[in-house]
Structure formats: C-alpha cells, structure tokens
Amino acid sequence: MPAMTMTEKILAKHADKASVTPGDNIWVDADILMTHDVCGPGTIGVFKQHFGNDAKVWDREKVVIVPDHYIFTQDKMANRNVDVLRQFVAEQKLPYYYDVGTDKYKGVCHIALPEEGHTRPGEVLFGTDSHTCTAGAFGEFATGIGNTDAGFVMGTGKLWVKVPPTMRFVFHGELPSYLMAKDLILAVIGDIGCDGATYKAMEFDGDGVFALNIEERMTLCNMVIEAGGKNGVIAPDKLTLDYVNARNKSKKPYQVVTTDAGAKFCFEKVYDVRKLEPIIAKPHSPDNKATVSEVKGTKLDRAYIGSCTGGKMTDFRAAARILKGRSVKIDTFVVPATSEIAAGLKCESINGQTLEQIFLSAGAKIGEPSCAACLGGPSDTFGRLNAPISCISTTNRNFPGRMGHKEAKVFLASPLTVAASALTGAISDPRDCLQ
Amino acid sequence: MQTTITGRAYVLGDNVDTDQIIPAQYLTYNPAIPAEYKMFGKYALSSVPPAQAGLPKGHVLFHTKDEFVSDYQIIVAGKNFGCGSSREHAPIALDAAGIKCVIAEFYARIFFRNSVNGGYIIPFETADRLCEQICTGDELTVDVESGTLTNVTTKESWKLKPLGEVAPIIDAGGIFAYAKKVGMLKV
Structure with missing residues (x-):
C-alpha cells in the first residue's frame, strides 16, 4: 500500500x-x-x-x-x-x-x-x-x-x-x-x-x-x-x-491515525519559532503580514479579545498577564468563547485576583459567550464596529466589513499583542510590557 | 444546463470574500423561505469597498433599476473569489440578484462547492486575467458547451477552463439531482 x-x-x-x-x-x-x-x-x-x-x-x-x-x-x-x-x-x-x-x-x-x-x-x-x-x-x-x-x-x-x-x-x-x-x-x-x-x-x-x-x-x-x-x-x-x-462522555471508540513514513x-x-517575532495582519486581509515592530505606534480605537480563534482560556491567561494591575486606554471587549471558559474567568486567578477581576479592574467590558463581534452580526451585537474605527483583535478575519462597518480597519494579532496595545491605544509590542 | 449565457459584466478584483458578497448582518434571513431568499439579492455585494465595485472605474452600483435584481448578469473577478466563510448565502445572494455565472481565475473551495452543489451559479475558471481586460457593462456571451467567452462589446473572445469533474453535477442541477442520477440517493 x-x-x-x-x-x-x-x-x-x-x-x-x-x-x-x-x-x-x-x-x-x-x-x-x-x-x-x-x-x-x-x-x-x-x-x-x-x-x-x-x-x-x-x-x-x-x-x-x-x-x-x-x-x-x-x-x-x-x-x-x-x-x-x-x-x-x-x-x-x-x-x-x-x-x-x-x-x-x-x-x-x-x-x-x-x-x-x-x-x-x-x-x-x-x-x-x-x-x-x-x-x-x-x-x-x-x-x-x-x-x-x-x-x-x-x-x-x-x-x-x-x-x-x-x-x-x-x-x-x-x-x-x-x-x-x-x-x-x-x-x-x-x-x-x-x-x-x-x-x-x-x-x-x-x-x-x-x-x-x-x-x-x-x-x-x-x-x-x-x-x-x-x-x-x-x-x-x-x-x-x-x-x-x-x-x-459517550465513550465512543476511535482510532488514532498518523501520517506514514515516506508519505508525499x-x-x-x-520554522524556528525562537527566531519569530510577534506578527500582525493589517487591514484588509489575514495575509497582509507585518511584524508588530514594523507597525508599532499605529493609533487604535478599540481592542477585542474573543472568538474561536482568540477567546479560549490560554488566550485570556495571556491577556491577563499583561493587563493585571494596569488600565486600558481604549474600549476593550472581552468575549469568552464558551460558558465553560466564562466560568473559568471567574475561578482561575493570578496572584489572588481572578481573570475576570483583572479584566474588569483594567477597565475592559466582558460579554456573554458567543461569536459576538468577530463577524459583525446584528447592529446591537456586543463589541460590533458600528463606525469606521480601528480595532486590534484576536479574531480570525479582517476583510472589509467583517466586524461590522465596511470602512472599519481591523488588525489581527495574538492576545498578548492585543492586550499590550489596549494599554497604550496604539499597536504595541508585548515584549515591552510582559510582567 | 443552459447552453448559452448572455448578459452584462460586473467586474471585481482579487479575494472578494463572502463578507463582501453578503455581509453577516443579513444572514438572519432564512434562504429556505422564498420571500427571504429574495432579500439576499437586495444585499448582494453590498460590502464591496466602493472603489473596487464595478472595475475598472469603481463606484458602480450593482443595482439601479430593481431593488432585488442586479443590472448585471455575469461577474468577472480575479483570484480566490468567495474566500472566507462557508455561508451558502454567498452564491445564493448572487443567484437571487440574477447572476448566472461567475468567471474568475480560481475560487475558494467552499464557495465553489456551494455554487455547484446548490446549483446556483456556474463557477467558470479562466487562465487569463480577465478582470483587467473586461469592463463593467460590457456585453458578454458564454457558450457553456465549448467554454468560449465572447465580449460582444469589444469583439474579443477567450477559451475558459473546462468545468471538468464538476460538469456532471452542474449538468444535473446540483448534488441531490446528481446523486440520484448516479444511484447514490434513492428518495
């Protein structure tokens, strides 16, 4: 075979x-x-x-x-x-x-x-x-x-x-x-x-x-x-x-499948991951790549942490590491992907403060678990871009109109980069503020 | 399958994604209800940035005479048409707006499947960069059988790529009709 x-x-x-x-x-x-x-x-x-x-x-x-x-x-x-x-x-x-x-x-x-x-x-x-x-x-x-x-x-x-x-x-x-x-x-x-x-x-x-x-x-x-x-x-x-x-839970049996040696x-x-830098996708395409250091200082109006891509426990832990004890400078929206993750934000803590407390005391708003503004949605959707503003987001797409307004600018980045940028109101490098 | 498709061209660029074809806020309409299916035609291509809408000039409205049906019948686009989400509302929106076929360099996989399997529009592929050679408003004719595209306005013509393995599905009118034809489905 x-x-x-x-x-x-x-x-x-x-x-x-x-x-x-x-x-x-x-x-x-x-x-x-x-x-x-x-x-x-x-x-x-x-x-x-x-x-x-x-x-x-x-x-x-x-x-x-x-x-x-x-x-x-x-x-x-x-x-x-x-x-x-x-x-x-x-x-x-x-x-x-x-x-x-x-x-x-x-x-x-x-x-x-x-x-x-x-x-x-x-x-x-x-x-x-x-x-x-x-x-x-x-x-x-x-x-x-x-x-x-x-x-x-x-x-x-x-x-x-x-x-x-x-x-x-x-x-x-x-x-x-x-x-x-x-x-x-x-x-x-x-x-x-x-x-x-x-x-x-x-x-x-x-x-x-x-x-x-x-x-x-x-x-x-x-x-x-x-x-x-x-x-x-x-x-x-x-x-x-x-x-x-x-x-x-159903205990359904399954079979592990892996790639054969010699497969084409x-x-x-x-890639050597040690040599990579924080990356961002500029508007209006996920392949419009830049290193964060190349676009550092670009002014922003909003930060968004959520979705299937960037709304999991690991994503919030990372963002909390940066936001703990600090205040955001721009509107910052936090949307846990699921109810299990929402519950996790309330019980997991860093040095005695829950992730939820860290986000709220930093001035972020926390929404209900759902896809929310990742794909725009109805006009009353939590975090939706209803005006032509600039947003840095942990989500997955930044095509025109993706998060709401078709003239809004969406920058895609990691939760670390998004949290670092929320603190300054401009694209910022997480290496400058990891604590 | 229709043997000849004729109509006016509406020209777009590269990477026209499904959010541009039908913005997410309109996905609340249910395409299974005919009155709502029609609404997708109204909002088709409503998130294309104005400068990219109707090339080469841009700023060309997709609808002027009828709220639901476009003034154009054939879309000509560049690379990776229909990239992004899996929403079948995208080929539905083009169908509801009266689009018969799209001619692009290549398609995003799910959009291509949805167009063929739902039987909404024929997704032709071209080896030529036609989005820079055809102008919005040009009168086009596509001979489906031979895969020949003629620009009636400029008298030019091109050979499109063969539909290949999806031709029998397009010919049958979609995946259900095709599966019945080949004995996969007995309902």
Whole structure:
C-alpha cells in the first residue's frame, strides 16, 4: 500500500478504500455533522425539501447543533432562527443540542465541540462553518461545508469529497514567552498568502507544535481556512488523548491515525519559532503580514479579545498577564468563547485576583459567550464596529466589513499583542510590557 | 444546463470574500423561505469597498433599476473569489440578484462547492486575467458547451477552463439531482 498522509488515511478509511490519492473524488462517511443558528435553518430547509417533511436524520447521535452566532440580540429574525433549531431538535429528538437560556448553553461551536466530547482522533467532522477546521487539532479530518452539503449529510451520512494534497509546516524550538500560536499561524498565512493552501490540507508537525497545549493547537488549525486550506491537522499525542478521553462522555471508540513514513507532501516549510517575532495582519486581509515592530505606534480605537480563534482560556491567561494591575486606554471587549471558559474567568486567578477581576479592574467590558463581534452580526451585537474605527483583535478575519462597518480597519494579532496595545491605544509590542 | 449565457459584466478584483458578497448582518434571513431568499439579492455585494465595485472605474452600483435584481448578469473577478466563510448565502445572494455565472481565475473551495452543489451559479475558471481586460457593462456571451467567452462589446473572445469533474453535477442541477442520477440517493 502506498504511504499516505493522515488526511489521506482518514478519508480512505471513511470511503472504505485501501488507499486514496490526492485528486480522487470519493464518497465519505461522516462521524459528526455540526450546524448552528446561522446555517442551521437553511440546512434544515434543504433536508426537508429533499428528504420530506417527516424524514429523520441519518443518525441522531451524530448530529450536533450549537446556537452561537447571533444569540444576545434583540433582532427578531436572529431569535426566530434559534426557534427553527429548537423545533427541529424537538421533532427529531436530537440529544446534542446546546440551547440558549438553559444550563446546556455553550457558545462558540468550535470550542463547544471538543469541550462536550464531539471531537475524536481519526474521525470525519463536517460543519456548516468555515472554522470547523479547528478540530483538526484532535487528529481528525474536519472541514466547513454549506447548507446544501450539510442537508445532504443530514439525510445520508455521506458527502462527496475531493482528496486534498497535504502541505507540511514544521515548527522547531520552544515558543518564547512573547509569542503564541496566533503569531505562528499569522506568519504562515502571510508567507503562503490567503490562497496559498486552496484545496489543500495543512499538517502541522515538529517539536514546536507538540510543545503547544491543546487550545494553542486549535488556534493553529482554526486559521488554515484563512490560507484557503480544506483542513488543518495535527497528529494526536498523549496530551490530545488525555483531553479527548476526559471529554468523550459517550465513550465512543476511535482510532488514532498518523501520517506514514515516506508519505508525499506537496509543499514543506520549516520554522524556528525562537527566531519569530510577534506578527500582525493589517487591514484588509489575514495575509497582509507585518511584524508588530514594523507597525508599532499605529493609533487604535478599540481592542477585542474573543472568538474561536482568540477567546479560549490560554488566550485570556495571556491577556491577563499583561493587563493585571494596569488600565486600558481604549474600549476593550472581552468575549469568552464558551460558558465553560466564562466560568473559568471567574475561578482561575493570578496572584489572588481572578481573570475576570483583572479584566474588569483594567477597565475592559466582558460579554456573554458567543461569536459576538468577530463577524459583525446584528447592529446591537456586543463589541460590533458600528463606525469606521480601528480595532486590534484576536479574531480570525479582517476583510472589509467583517466586524461590522465596511470602512472599519481591523488588525489581527495574538492576545498578548492585543492586550499590550489596549494599554497604550496604539499597536504595541508585548515584549515591552510582559510582567 | 443552459447552453448559452448572455448578459452584462460586473467586474471585481482579487479575494472578494463572502463578507463582501453578503455581509453577516443579513444572514438572519432564512434562504429556505422564498420571500427571504429574495432579500439576499437586495444585499448582494453590498460590502464591496466602493472603489473596487464595478472595475475598472469603481463606484458602480450593482443595482439601479430593481431593488432585488442586479443590472448585471455575469461577474468577472480575479483570484480566490468567495474566500472566507462557508455561508451558502454567498452564491445564493448572487443567484437571487440574477447572476448566472461567475468567471474568475480560481475560487475558494467552499464557495465553489456551494455554487455547484446548490446549483446556483456556474463557477467558470479562466487562465487569463480577465478582470483587467473586461469592463463593467460590457456585453458578454458564454457558450457553456465549448467554454468560449465572447465580449460582444469589444469583439474579443477567450477559451475558459473546462468545468471538468464538476460538469456532471452542474449538468444535473446540483448534488441531490446528481446523486440520484448516479444511484447514490434513492428518495
């Protein structure tokens, strides 16, 4: 059998084939289908149109629905969309629904999925959101799809997939205290461009990757879509398995899949993380790379720390290290990705002060867990850019209009750089204020 | 599949992402409801920066005569059209605005899939940098079968890339029709 990358092996196994080659078109079995309030109603519409009003989903245990995008809003249509999900879940008796206003509410789907035990090595995850690729951090094939594809999966459990060639990114060395996974992935996107991985898998490897905690690995995989990647993937190690086993409530068995020795990569790039600097993506594209030192002093109006990319415990711990005992100079918004992370902000502390106390006493505002202003949303969304202002953000995209106003300027950076900049009101280097 | 597509060109640049095609605030409409599907046409391309809207001059409105349907029927763009989010609302918005096909150098993967699998618009690829050769408002004709694009206004013509492996899905009208045709789906 030819040597294959882990992406190829997972896809081959799910297509019941001994091997696959990049470019092959295959029908793949899904292990999990995830949808949310923005794409769920359309997906349900497609499903009912093609399979009938009374049709049942292919497997109730494999459909996960996470309302997360437009939650804390007065917008009637947005609230109506959550009702559409609620009704469908009731009709179908779906066990995995994390409803708004209940103890089960989670927040951002990509973080909710692993927290609730829906991500396992070797599996295939399809989700109606481009950042579904985040789950590649658990050693699975995870990719974003549209409503039609999701409606098809909902009824059949299968999807037509073209096997992508794999690009390999190797990181060596221990990450310096002023860098985070966000800097690494912004460096990669800047180097290969926002179309550099179009139709391709991106595999991350090297001691620099395996030294990262699971949340930081999620940040790496999360932004592969910003380079056009189909999926991002990291081989599971003990850290991955410990996390997955602690969360895998259904005890569903899984099989660890790793890349064969001698597997073919279509591209390879090696980084020494000790030589990298804090990176920023300037407006209006995630590949518009600069080092923080090149743009230091650029005036800002707002700082935003949140989203699937930059709203996890590791992100808030980093920001708190900088903000502790200091005051922000510009409006600073803190949005935990999930309710579990929101609870974490209240109980984890640094020298006797909780992260929540650190943020509030620095003058930041803390919002409810959800996608919030990462993608703009309805005009009353927490932190949304309703005017043409400049914002530095831990989120993932800065295309025109992404966070609200189409003339607003968004700079993407790590939580350390965003916190350092919040203190001065201008782009600042975390190396100048780490304490 | 339509054999010939004719219409006026609306020209855009590189990396037109899904937020520019349909801004996130309008994703509250449900495309499964026909009256709401129509609304996506109204807001199609509403976040394209004005200087990039309708090249080469820019500042060209996408709609003037009808609130929901564009004055243009064919989009011509550069590289990486439809990058960003997975929202199927993007090809839906173009379809609702009356766009028949897009001609770009290449597409972001999910946008391409959504366009083909949903049967909304034909995503043609071109080896030529047509976004710098065709002007907004030019009358175009695409012969789908032969993949020939003709600029009726300037009398130029180009060969587009073959649709290749997605041609049977486009021909069937989308993934459901295709899956039924090949015996994958029996409903």
